[in-house]
Amino acid sequence: MPDLLIELFSEEIPAQMQRRAAEDLQKLVTDGLVTAGLTYAHAVSFSTPRRLTLALEGMLAASPAVVEDRKGPKADAPEKAIEGFLRGAGVTRDQLETRETPKGDVLFARIEKPGRPAAEIIAEVLEQTIRNFPWPKSMRWGDGALKWVRPLHSIIALITTEEGAEVVPMTVDGITAGRATQGHRFMAPGQITVSGFEDYEAKLKRAYVVLNPADRAETIWHDGTNLAFAQGLEVVEDQGLLAEVSGLVEWPVTLMGPIADDFLGLPPEVLQTSMREHQKFFSVKNPKTNRIEKFITVANRETADEGATILAGNEKVLSARLADAKFFWENDLRVAKADMNQWVQDLENVTFHSKLGTQAELIERMAVLARELAPLVGADPDEAEEAARLAKADLSSEMVYEFPELQGLMGSYYAKAAGKSDAVANAAKEHYAPLGPSDDVPTAPVSVAVALAEKIDKLTGFWAIDEKPTGSKDPYALRRAALGVIRILVENDLGLALDRFIDSQLVRNKGMAVPELDNGPIEEFVREIAEHGVFGAAFRTVMDRHEAGTTATAIRNIGEQVPDKSKNLLSFLHDRLKVYLRDQGVRHDIIDACIAMEGNDDLTLLVKRARALSETLNTDDGENLIQGFKRANNILSQAEEADGVEYSYGADVRFAETDEERALFHALDAAEAKITPAMARQDFTTAMSAMAALRAPIDAFFDAVQVNADNGTVRRNRLNLLSRIRSICTSVADLTKVEG
Amino acid sequence: MSQTTAAPRSFQAIILALQSYWASKGCAILQPYDMEVGAGTFHPATTLRSLGSRPWTAAYVQPSRRPTDGRYGENPNRLQHYYQYQVLIKPSPPDLQDLYLGSLEAIGIDMDLHDIRFVEDDWESPTLGAWGLGWEVWCDGMEVSQFTYFQQVGGHDCHPVSGELTYGLERLAMYVLGVDHVMDMPFNDPDAPIPLTYADVFKQTEEEYARWNFDTANTDVLLRQFEEAEAHCKAILDQPATDPKTGKRIIMAHPAYDQCIKASHMFNLLDARGVISVTERQAYIGRVRALAKMCADAFVDTRAGGRTEDAA
Structure with missing residues (x-):
C-alpha cells in the first residue's frame, strides 16, 4: 500500500x-x-x-467504487421533472429502473461512482x-x-x-x-x-534539521542538564520554555554561560523572569546556595569556534538586560527604604476602574476591611491594615512595571527591605492567592485578612456597579475571586459570617460613585451595620439621623440597593461553592438543603453541614431516613392542605395506640435530646447520626400505623407526631430539598 | 554579496555599508524626511507608498524622536533622538529574508559564527491604523532588526504586500563595533584627523532635549499645535480635488499627511511631559489615527496611490 x-x-x-x-x-x-x-x-x-x-x-x-441508488420522481411524473432528475443524477433515461413502492411506481437511478x-x-x-x-x-x-x-x-x-x-x-x-x-x-x-x-x-x-520537536526538546534538556551537572549545578525546569525553544531551532546546540557577579544579588525570580521573558534562557541553579548562577541558551547552529562568539554575544545582551533589572531593583529599594507609602500615593493617579476609583482608593477600602476582618481570622488589626496598605504598593515600582508577573513578590522583597514585619511582607506576595483551583491558599493570619479583603472588596465593587460575570465572560476574574474567598475560609477552617462584611463593603463601594458623600456618612453607616448586625436596622438608624437633605437622599439611594445586591452576591458565592463541593463529590441537592438553613453566610459552617449530611446520606440508615422523612412530610403536607391548619404542636404519647407509635415518641425524644445540644455546638456529625437513628422507628411506624385514622383525636395526634419528625429533621438541614 | 568590505570601524561606516548594499539591490536611496517623526515608518516613502498597487522600492536613514526615551545621554542604550534604517519593497520579493541576511554580512556580521534567528513579533501601529506580521531578528540573542509584512496601513488592506525592514542603527552598530555605551561609539573613522564619538555629536543635544521634553516644553503651546495640526490636516483634505488655478486634479495627500505627522509628534511631546492621562491617551491616539486614515484615503485616490487616470 x-x-x-x-x-x-x-x-x-x-x-x-x-x-x-x-x-x-x-x-x-x-x-x-x-x-x-x-x-x-x-x-x-x-x-x-x-x-x-x-x-x-x-x-x-x-478510493473504492461506490454504487448509489438514488430515488427519483414517480414513473408517471411530468417529463420535465424526470429530465431534471436525469440531469441531477448524471444518467440517461434507459439507465432508470422502475420499482414498485407503497406510493406507486417510482423511478430509481443506479449511480456508479468509480473509485478515484x-x-x-x-x-x-x-x-x-x-x-x-x-x-x-x-x-x-x-x-x-x-x-x-x-x-x-x-x-x-x-x-x-x-x-x-x-x-x-x-x-x-x-x-x-x-x-x-x-x-x-x-x-x-x-x-x-x-x-x-x-x-x-x-x-x-x-542537512542539520531534526524533524521531531520532541527529539529537539529531549536534546536540549539532555545536553543542558549535562552541562549543568558537570559543574555541580542544575537546570531549573521550565516545560513551557522548553517547548517554545524547541520551536525556535532546527538544530539545537545548547550553550551554558555565566551570569556576571554584579547580578547575583538580584532576587532569583527576577533573574529567572528576565532571562526567560527577554532572552528565552534557562536558569541554572547552584543546589548548595539555591542561587541562580548561570544560564543556558540554545543556539540554532554549530560554529567553528564551538559557539564562543554566540555565547559571548548572548552574555553581553544578558548583561545589558540585567543591568536594567539591577537599576530597577536598586532604585526600587531606595524608594522602599525611604517610604513605601510614596508608591501608594503614586497610585492615586492610576485608575482601577472608572466607576470604582483609583488604585489608591481601592487600597484604602481594602485596608479598612482587612482591619475589620483581622480579629476574626486571628490577625493583629494594625498589622493587617498596614499589610493591606502596602500589599499593592509595588505596582508603582519600576520592576513590576517591567515584569508585571512579579507583582506581589517584589512587594514582599521591598517590604522586608523597608524593615516591615515578616507577616506584613509576606502578605504582599500572598494576598493575590489563590490564583487557581490548585494554587495554595494563604494560611498566615495577616495574609488571610488581606487576601480576603482584596477579594471581598473586588466582588462587592463589581457587584455595586453591576459588572457581574455573564456566561463565559468574566473579564475581572470574579469567579476566581469568589472561589478564593471560599477556599481561604474553608481550608483554614475559619467560621466567619460574611453577610455584614458584604453589606459594609457594598456601602463603601456604592459610596464611591456619589461625589457629594464624603467618608463620614459612609463610615457612620458601616459602623451601624456592625453595631446592629443586620442591615435593615442599621439603614433605618442612619436614615432617622439624617432625615432630610442631600446626604439623606444619597444614603437612601445607596442603602436601598444594598439588600438585593448583597443577596445576589451571596447566592453567587453559593453557586461557586456548589462547584467547589461538587468536585469533592458532594451533591448539589445536599448543598441546597444546607444553604436553606440559617447562617448560610458562614461558608465554613455550610461546608461542614453539607459534608456531614453527605456522609449521613451515604449510609444505609441515612438513605432510608430520607424516604421515611419524605413520606411523613407528604402525608403531613397533604393533611395540612386538606384541613387548612398547620400541625405543629401537641403530639401526646398518651393518645398513642400501638407500640410502634409509642416507640417513635421515645425515639424522637431521644433524638431531640442529642440533636439540640449538638446543633448548639455545631457538631453536625453527632446531630446527623442521631437523626439517622430515627430511620428504624419511622419505618416501623409506617409499617404498622395508619396515620389517617377514623378517630379524629388519634389522627390529629399522629399528624402532630409527623410534624415532630419534620421539625427535628429540618433543624439539621432542609431535607425537603434532598432528592431521592 | 561583497565579501571584500573591510569590517566597519565607525557608526557611519555601517550606515554607508547599508546604503551601498541596498543600492546594489536596486533600492532607491532616499534621504530622511524633513520632519520630526517617531520612527522610520512615518516617512511618507513607507506609510503612503505602501498603499496602492504601484511597485515601490526604497531605503533610507530616518532620524527618529521618542521624547519619553530620553535619559540625558546617560543610559548606554536609550536616546530620545536616534537613527533607524528603513527598507520598503513592494511587492515583497520571495527572497526578502535572504536579501536581509545579505545586508548583515555587508556590515561585517559573519554568518558562520553568529546565530541568527527570526523570532515572532507582530507589528502594530495604533497611530497609523497599521499592522503586519513578521519577526524581530535576533543575532546571538540580541534584537537587531524588525522584519514586517504589511497587511494594513491607514485602515487600507495592502495589495500588494510590502516587506519592511527596520534596523535600529545605534544598537546594531554598537553590537557590530563591540561598544557597550552608545556615547563611546566612534561616529567617524577613529583614525580620522578629527575623530568624533557619538558623544561628541549628540551628548549635549540629548541633555538639552531631555530637559526640554520632560520639564520645560510649554504644554499649552504643544496642545494648541496639536489641535491646529489636526484642524489643518482636515482642512487640506476638504479642498476639492480639482485645483481651481491649474484646472488639474491635485489631491494634497502629502501636505495633509505632514500635518498628521506633526500632530503625532506633538502628542509624543505631551506624553513625555506627563500631562496625558491613561484614558486620554487612547483618545489622542484615536485622533491621530483618524488623520492617518484620511490621508491614506486621499493618497489611494492619487496617481502614486495607484489610481488609474480617468479617461477624461
Missing part, C-alpha cells in the same frame, strides 16, 4: 503555533481523505520553525487544507492572495509505493508541489530532493 509525505515549507512559524499547526494539518488532511474514501493505517505529523510535515502509511491507492486515484483526492484535500488553514493569525505576501502564517515557499506532496515515488500534481497560488525542500538555513543551504518519508527524515538530519 502507498505512503504519503506532505511538507509545507515556509518562512519562520511562530514557536507557540507550531505544535497546534502540525496537529491541525494531520486532522484536516486525514479527515478529508477519509471522507473521500481514502483510508490509511497510520499518520504522524511534525513541525520545525520552517515546516509542517505529515506522513501517512498504508494508504489506499484509490489517491493523487486526485490528495490534491483536492491538500489545497482545501492550505486555503482554509486555522492559523490564529495569517497573512498575505508579495502580490499573491494566498494566506499563510508567513510566506509559504514550497510544497512536498509525494506518494510512494514499492515501484517508486509520484508527485501529486497540484498547484496552489503558483506554488507547484514537488519533492524538494531545504535543510538548515545556514548550515546546509540549498535544495534537497527526497523519495519518501524515511529518505526525507534522514536527508534532513544530514
Whole structure:
C-alpha cells in the first residue's frame, strides 16, 4: 500500500503555533481523505520553525467504487421533472429502473461512482487544507492572495509505493508541489530532493534539521542538564520554555554561560523572569546556595569556534538586560527604604476602574476591611491594615512595571527591605492567592485578612456597579475571586459570617460613585451595620439621623440597593461553592438543603453541614431516613392542605395506640435530646447520626400505623407526631430539598 | 554579496555599508524626511507608498524622536533622538529574508559564527491604523532588526504586500563595533584627523532635549499645535480635488499627511511631559489615527496611490 509525505515549507512559524499547526494539518488532511474514501493505517505529523510535515502509511491507492441508488420522481411524473432528475443524477433515461413502492411506481437511478486515484483526492484535500488553514493569525505576501502564517515557499506532496515515488500534481497560488525542500538555513543551504518519508527524515538530519520537536526538546534538556551537572549545578525546569525553544531551532546546540557577579544579588525570580521573558534562557541553579548562577541558551547552529562568539554575544545582551533589572531593583529599594507609602500615593493617579476609583482608593477600602476582618481570622488589626496598605504598593515600582508577573513578590522583597514585619511582607506576595483551583491558599493570619479583603472588596465593587460575570465572560476574574474567598475560609477552617462584611463593603463601594458623600456618612453607616448586625436596622438608624437633605437622599439611594445586591452576591458565592463541593463529590441537592438553613453566610459552617449530611446520606440508615422523612412530610403536607391548619404542636404519647407509635415518641425524644445540644455546638456529625437513628422507628411506624385514622383525636395526634419528625429533621438541614 | 568590505570601524561606516548594499539591490536611496517623526515608518516613502498597487522600492536613514526615551545621554542604550534604517519593497520579493541576511554580512556580521534567528513579533501601529506580521531578528540573542509584512496601513488592506525592514542603527552598530555605551561609539573613522564619538555629536543635544521634553516644553503651546495640526490636516483634505488655478486634479495627500505627522509628534511631546492621562491617551491616539486614515484615503485616490487616470 502507498505512503504519503506532505511538507509545507515556509518562512519562520511562530514557536507557540507550531505544535497546534502540525496537529491541525494531520486532522484536516486525514479527515478529508477519509471522507473521500481514502483510508490509511497510520499518520504522524511534525513541525520545525520552517515546516509542517505529515506522513501517512498504508494508504489506499484509490478510493473504492461506490454504487448509489438514488430515488427519483414517480414513473408517471411530468417529463420535465424526470429530465431534471436525469440531469441531477448524471444518467440517461434507459439507465432508470422502475420499482414498485407503497406510493406507486417510482423511478430509481443506479449511480456508479468509480473509485478515484489517491493523487486526485490528495490534491483536492491538500489545497482545501492550505486555503482554509486555522492559523490564529495569517497573512498575505508579495502580490499573491494566498494566506499563510508567513510566506509559504514550497510544497512536498509525494506518494510512494514499492515501484517508486509520484508527485501529486497540484498547484496552489503558483506554488507547484514537488519533492524538494531545504535543510538548515545556514548550515546546509540549498535544495534537497527526497523519495519518501524515511529518505526525507534522514536527508534532513544530514542537512542539520531534526524533524521531531520532541527529539529537539529531549536534546536540549539532555545536553543542558549535562552541562549543568558537570559543574555541580542544575537546570531549573521550565516545560513551557522548553517547548517554545524547541520551536525556535532546527538544530539545537545548547550553550551554558555565566551570569556576571554584579547580578547575583538580584532576587532569583527576577533573574529567572528576565532571562526567560527577554532572552528565552534557562536558569541554572547552584543546589548548595539555591542561587541562580548561570544560564543556558540554545543556539540554532554549530560554529567553528564551538559557539564562543554566540555565547559571548548572548552574555553581553544578558548583561545589558540585567543591568536594567539591577537599576530597577536598586532604585526600587531606595524608594522602599525611604517610604513605601510614596508608591501608594503614586497610585492615586492610576485608575482601577472608572466607576470604582483609583488604585489608591481601592487600597484604602481594602485596608479598612482587612482591619475589620483581622480579629476574626486571628490577625493583629494594625498589622493587617498596614499589610493591606502596602500589599499593592509595588505596582508603582519600576520592576513590576517591567515584569508585571512579579507583582506581589517584589512587594514582599521591598517590604522586608523597608524593615516591615515578616507577616506584613509576606502578605504582599500572598494576598493575590489563590490564583487557581490548585494554587495554595494563604494560611498566615495577616495574609488571610488581606487576601480576603482584596477579594471581598473586588466582588462587592463589581457587584455595586453591576459588572457581574455573564456566561463565559468574566473579564475581572470574579469567579476566581469568589472561589478564593471560599477556599481561604474553608481550608483554614475559619467560621466567619460574611453577610455584614458584604453589606459594609457594598456601602463603601456604592459610596464611591456619589461625589457629594464624603467618608463620614459612609463610615457612620458601616459602623451601624456592625453595631446592629443586620442591615435593615442599621439603614433605618442612619436614615432617622439624617432625615432630610442631600446626604439623606444619597444614603437612601445607596442603602436601598444594598439588600438585593448583597443577596445576589451571596447566592453567587453559593453557586461557586456548589462547584467547589461538587468536585469533592458532594451533591448539589445536599448543598441546597444546607444553604436553606440559617447562617448560610458562614461558608465554613455550610461546608461542614453539607459534608456531614453527605456522609449521613451515604449510609444505609441515612438513605432510608430520607424516604421515611419524605413520606411523613407528604402525608403531613397533604393533611395540612386538606384541613387548612398547620400541625405543629401537641403530639401526646398518651393518645398513642400501638407500640410502634409509642416507640417513635421515645425515639424522637431521644433524638431531640442529642440533636439540640449538638446543633448548639455545631457538631453536625453527632446531630446527623442521631437523626439517622430515627430511620428504624419511622419505618416501623409506617409499617404498622395508619396515620389517617377514623378517630379524629388519634389522627390529629399522629399528624402532630409527623410534624415532630419534620421539625427535628429540618433543624439539621432542609431535607425537603434532598432528592431521592 | 561583497565579501571584500573591510569590517566597519565607525557608526557611519555601517550606515554607508547599508546604503551601498541596498543600492546594489536596486533600492532607491532616499534621504530622511524633513520632519520630526517617531520612527522610520512615518516617512511618507513607507506609510503612503505602501498603499496602492504601484511597485515601490526604497531605503533610507530616518532620524527618529521618542521624547519619553530620553535619559540625558546617560543610559548606554536609550536616546530620545536616534537613527533607524528603513527598507520598503513592494511587492515583497520571495527572497526578502535572504536579501536581509545579505545586508548583515555587508556590515561585517559573519554568518558562520553568529546565530541568527527570526523570532515572532507582530507589528502594530495604533497611530497609523497599521499592522503586519513578521519577526524581530535576533543575532546571538540580541534584537537587531524588525522584519514586517504589511497587511494594513491607514485602515487600507495592502495589495500588494510590502516587506519592511527596520534596523535600529545605534544598537546594531554598537553590537557590530563591540561598544557597550552608545556615547563611546566612534561616529567617524577613529583614525580620522578629527575623530568624533557619538558623544561628541549628540551628548549635549540629548541633555538639552531631555530637559526640554520632560520639564520645560510649554504644554499649552504643544496642545494648541496639536489641535491646529489636526484642524489643518482636515482642512487640506476638504479642498476639492480639482485645483481651481491649474484646472488639474491635485489631491494634497502629502501636505495633509505632514500635518498628521506633526500632530503625532506633538502628542509624543505631551506624553513625555506627563500631562496625558491613561484614558486620554487612547483618545489622542484615536485622533491621530483618524488623520492617518484620511490621508491614506486621499493618497489611494492619487496617481502614486495607484489610481488609474480617468479617461477624461
